[in-house]
Amino acid sequence: DAEITQSPRHKITETGRQVTLACHQTWNHNNMFWYRQDLGHGLRLIHYSYGVHDTNKGEVSDGYSVSRSNTEDLPLTLESAASSQTSVYFCASSPGIYTGELFFGEGSRLTVL
Amino acid sequence: TQLLEQSPQFLSIQEGENLTVYCNSSSVFSSLQWYRQEPGEGPVLLVTVVTGGEVKKLKRLTFQFGDARKDSSLHITAAQPGDTGLYLCAGAKIIGATNKLIFGTGTLLAVQP
Numbered sequence: 001d002a003e004i005t006q007s008p009r010h011k012i013t014e015t016g017r018q019v020t021l022a023c024h025q026t027w028n029h030n031n032m033f034w035y036r037q038d039l040g041h042g043l044r045l046i047h048y049s050y051g052v053h054d055t056n057k058g059e060v061s062d063g064y065s066v067s068r069s070n071t072e073d074l075p076l077t078l079e080s081a082a083s084s085q086t087s088v089y090f091c092a093s094s095p096g097i098y099t100g101e102l103f104f105g106e107g108s109r110l111t112v113l
Numbered sequence: 114t115q116l117l118e119q120s121p122q123f124l125s126i127q128e129g130e131n132l133t134v135y136c137n138s139s140s141v142f143s144s145l146q147w148y149r150q151e152p153g154e155g156p157v158l159l160v161t162v163v164t165g166g167e168v169k170k171l172k173r174l175t176f177q178f179g180d181a182r183k184d185s186s187l188h189i190t191a192a193q194p195g196d197t198g199l200y201l202c203a204g205a206k207i208i209g210a211t212n213k214l215i216f217g218t219g220t221l222l223a224v225q226p
Contacts (some may be wrong), residue, residue: 035216042117042201043156045129050211082214101146102203102214104155 002027006091006105014113019078021108023091031094032074033102034058036087040082043090049074081112117204117217125223126192134187134220136202143207145178145185146214150199192224 002041013019019107025032034046035058045058047066055066063085065077078085092102117138126132136145145199148156160169162178162185169176173196175188185202200219 040218042218043203045214092155101158101161102148102156104157106153106155 004105012111015062020075021076029093034076082088086112119217137184142204144205146203148201
């Protein structure tokens with residue numbers, strides 16, 4: 001069965017360290033997204049990609065970067081982790097630009113001490 | 114930032130009771146989705162409503178899109194413990210060649226046996 005997987009599921013890091021969260025999907029979807037979920041804020045879009053070598057900033061992109069070298073993967077990098085980036089991160093994919101239905105991974109819980 | 118407000122934020126009810134969750138905005142959306150998220154997992158799509166006034170039923174769940182496509186409601190009849198979870202609405206706006214999804218703040222439902 002096609003799926004979307006995230007790793008690691010849990011990570012604790014220190015302020016200032018670089019962290020990369022992996023996202024891999026086997027749906028062969030063109031569109032991939034990274035969200036963060038925080039209490040009281042719902043899901044907020046960090047970065048998104050509509051295809052290989054395409055990346056775009058979402059509403060909370062400061063301090064994060066992504067790259068898309070193939071269809072299956074969209075890693076999210078925190079260049080210098082801050083305590084404000086403690087959150088649960090979700091990767092998602094969708095098949096088409098006008099098909100807004102998202103398929104989510106199980107999430108990566110990041111704690112920055 | 115366009116906001117989708119959900120109410121109530123938290124709801125704890127007994128098995129067998131009925132409930133309604135509301136999703137409101139001042140913006141018009143091309144479609145609206147409802148997701149359910151269980152602890153430790155990513156959100157899963159329940160339904161998409163597209164036409165103003167549209168009503169969709171999924172077993173004991175009834176979804177309605179407002180006539181003006183600015184709001185939506187989710188009604189659950191005879192709630193069961195398996196309905197427990199976080200319910201998220203998400204409004205879609207097509208802007209140029211992109212389809213932006215804006216998530217609501219979420220309603221956490223607990224159904225006690």
